[in-house]
Amino acid sequence: MSMDETGRGGPPEGSGEPTPAAAGDRRTSGVPSDEVRCWILEQLPVPVAYFGRDQLLAMANGAAAGSVGKPEASILGLRPGEVEPGLFLEGGEGLAEAIARVLRTGEGEPYETHLVVAGSEHIWQAAMSPVRNAAGEVQGVSVVTLDTTEQFWARRRLAVLNKASMCIGSTLDVGRTAEELAELGIDGFADFVTVDLLAEVLAGDEARSVLHRDRISFHRVAQRSVLEGCPESVVPLGDIHDYNRDSVVGRALITGEPSRHTVDEEALLRWAAERPDRGRRMRLKKVHSVLVVPLRARGITLGIAVFARHRTPAGFGSADLQLATELVSRAAVCVDNARRYTRERATALALQRSLLPRRAARQQAVEVTTRYLPNTNGAGIGGDWFDVIPLSGARVALVVGDVVGHGLHASATMGRLRTAVRTLADVDLAPEELLTQLDALVLTLDREEPADSADGATVAGATCLYAVYDPAGGCCTMARAGHPEPMLVRPDGTVEQLELPSGPPLGVGGLTFEAAEFELPEGSRLALYTDGLIETAGRDVDTALADLRDLLGRPARSLEEACDNVMDALVPEQPNDDVALLLARTRRLDAGHYASWDLAADPAVVSYARKRAAAQLTAWGLDDAVFTTELVVSELVTNAIRYGGEPIRLRLIRDTALICEVFDGSSTAPHLRRARIFDEGGRGLLLVASLTERWGTRYTGTGKTIWAEQPLPGAHEAELL
Template structure:
């Protein structure tokens, strides 16, 4: 071990314990040295450390690598220790290939043998100088750190603080030292902070990231947010001797979080309904007192109307003509909003002085941190408001124009009075976000209101404006649109004058809501009128109506397929009834609709139920008709399901209640209809409601005359004479000649072309009707005869001389009829 002598010169003696670190041959410089001091192995780490390749070192003496004087005694002691099975470590100097000296940590393993040679494994790593902190560096860190720091003693009195903390609080260092936080800054949650520091002293557990709000003497007009951490100071014997706390100003972070929180809260509180005025009021209520002490929302008149589009912006009027606004909402920390000059619903027109309509057009908020009511502009342009500002101490002001989807809606104004803090630029960001969120809700409500109004207008225009039942029935109706939140439905009703004094009663309900349902309702009502004019019986009419709904559904399917929609079915229910005042019989059929209600003259209520039939639009299923007889002055009611469903959805109970209400005979028909709807539906419902009431009348024998007609052309003259005498007996001499011609033509055609039995009937009600019935199912055809034809002009003359004429089929054949207006 003689080559190791220099190592002992660098060592103070053997280390009493093993190596300070685990041997790591993967990163350290390592070599294998024999007991004679010859290098037997050399690693790449050793080559990198000393710059000597293995070819120059292996086989040579290790002593030439050491840059220290020899110390044979200590080398012998190290060898003896390693032979005893214990390692050794120490600091030595070695020589680099370039001649410089390196200080390395050397570790020697316990001895081991390679063959007959006793060997030692040496591992070394360069000793790098540890960084020592100078006092000037430490002082700079403590005083120039962007985080405020302080040391408190066990009595929580200031012992030391850095410059940053002094700037945060605005209290000089000399005034702080030796005093407590609660004594210096009582408004800064001093008691709560000292409670946390006391907890740290008692438990030794640090507290991190405690946030609080407060004011600083350095910035007394603005509230700041701070994040504070506390940890104990421990001496050598592990006893807590004080508390160190660190403070960071996180006002920007807190403001951003507050902005996000308030905007999220506004999303749940503002725009809960599709009502413009309600939405404006919700904005004002939300901002007071969270953000301001007095808030007003003024909207343009076109926004509040059902047709407004902000059209004033494109008017070619003089520039001085500004928009007209109305107060839509306001709120105040003072009861009754005494700060307001105008009330909700009144014209407002408030714009800050020195600003005109361009404020609304440009859409940039206005911030007045200090509102001066003595400003000459306020006194001159807004004297009444200037007085209110002075009276109630309104001292800070933000005005934000409301815009959504390139539409100007109005302006929202925020003011503070009881809150002493002035509005800051950060508050403008919050006000802008609140108003932007509310503006979208107002615009949605405006668009919905306009669409709903259009749908209601469309539906009401498609419903009958005036109903008349002629002499057959007295009618009354009531209609209530659905709750605006559910949209307009497709309920409809109608009364159709038919030939022979008969009347058609119809009620229906289209599936769905909105303009589409209203438009579909109009198409179906028109179709029913057209089919009724063709004198179709109720079951056949519903069959044709079902075909129409199927075609409409097919059109809708094609259209919605283009728009990738899956809702294609278009359905409806309908009830159609025909009442004949001569026979007092009512024929009815229904397509998935509730049955009618009938109240007899004695007050007895019944619900005749013709076969329900499928709803319109299913197709492929038949409809059946039922005929009932009604006593004179009976009441028949047709209605939609919205009237009887009620809040509990029990339709049978609703039908029973409807019957009870209609059985009252002390009310006229119109009052009875209105009263029944009001009592059955006291609050808006999600579905439309329609009720059609008809009180039946009968035509007595003095209004009807009929004769059997022999199948003999000679009988035409006799029948014609009888009809003429009957018309004269009714006092209708002015119609005698026309009636004679009509009877002659219709009876002659029946004898010539139809089959017996043939019957002539005259009916006098609001019209004079001539009917000729026969057993043939072939209807006559109106044609225009040529000038050379000898005949063929009969029906043409009938059509010219009467108001209208037509044919209807019966189970026994057909009836040809013609009507004349009674003067």
């Protein structure tokens, strides 16, 4: 090793390592000259500009000049955002303020601007930095920019797709889903959007292939614009909106493929000139780029969506077409789901309405008004029902029920239960006994529908309130199975919730039902309802019941008005559950409509009973019915004396029909017999059945009543009139 003059070892000769002097020469030898520096700046592909303290452009490289489409010499001395003296780029208004801020504060800052250059929009990300002299004083601002247009639109498309997953298909409504697509389309993507659907899709029917149709019927379901009032809707887009097979839309419908198109601007301007009124509404919008995307789901075309740009300078690109296709594809699946729901809901609603009473039954015991409103939250039609059933003896049964669940299964189950209630009511079962039989039926239905059935539906239960009102004495007997208690509005306007024994819902089994009796003054109003009336989101049940009491207590000119007041106040515009409401105003039979006599258990009273009945019919002006009624009274009273026991009572009622009732203290069930030729008896009930429209037996705790009804003379002719 060699030693230098200081005694330290230096590099060996021939080692090739530079000496310090040689290294310094190497560092300085590569320093570019001013000319090279100019080449570097000029050839840099990134736009670079320099503004002096006077905020005028002092230097710009070729990329900066090329970004505005001007030679460098022509833009020197211009203010920020100017391309010519006094002519500013669209979107460059904030550049001057940003540069002035950097000059004032001496701190750099990022800046994003949307510039429209030569009819094309660009997004520039700029880095503004102060330029200082040797003394550290700010002499100007350098602006280095990057064109981030592609990245900007990529982020925008990603944001639109993310928003689509949350916004499109929020409801099971075909029209609303189309509107959501149109609303999302104008949110930073298009300037004008239309959505047209096939007519059968709107109706909830299966969409048919468009390949072999002579005529395709579409309906405009949604259109949205960035301009208020959608003035673009009056602008013809050539053959874009033409539905013939050779048009753009026709080809898209047949092929199922989306496409991009440009619109002839001169043709639009000529059209506007020919129609000055519509031209003003256009506000000289120039639709220049259009996307046509068919709505297809499960291999079937459901409609067409059109996206147009007229304010956004950039036309649609291939990435935009891909984005629109993705948006429309998502919307199409939601539209198809909504269509299927619409069809099922319409079917369930039609089934349910066909099972509900279409008109009030003929009876005079109560005046009745009803309301039924299906839910609209997408869960499907429920199983709420009501009924008014005329009973023997001028009585009437009022029924309100609710099947657990929604959809076709709930509606069908409701129909079965309503039929069962009517059948059980015809045999005059007491309310608690009727609910017991109905509970057994629900259990049977539940066993017939196992949990793993094909549609996954089971009869989970139902609630029911059954009330029987007798206008002769004003007595109302009620029983409930898990149903809300009714409200009673007395003639003086006081309202109370009737306390009924709590019964389990139908389908629980093993528990009993109890009835309660109430005497209702004439003119009282009875309100029966399902839980959808009082159980709504954002309001507890106690508050709803208090509101219901207040509404029922308000004066109303009619039951219709009272019903409307309750529904308008308590039911939201889009209820979450079915709502059924039945209002009944009670009436009483006065002395002019019924008469009764207590009879002894002596065959001699039969003739007396016939005479009293005949006299009463004459007093009512029903002479034509005397002969038949005498025969009926004679047979029923004879049977009561022979086979029944005291007490015996005869009652005639003049209501919608002429009713003859005979009560006795025996629970022996009468039955119809066919007497042989030489038999001396056994023809009584057969004779009664032949002379009257219907007859039957009802039981009480102390005996039974045999009744028979015959039409009032002239009643049939009155109905025909």
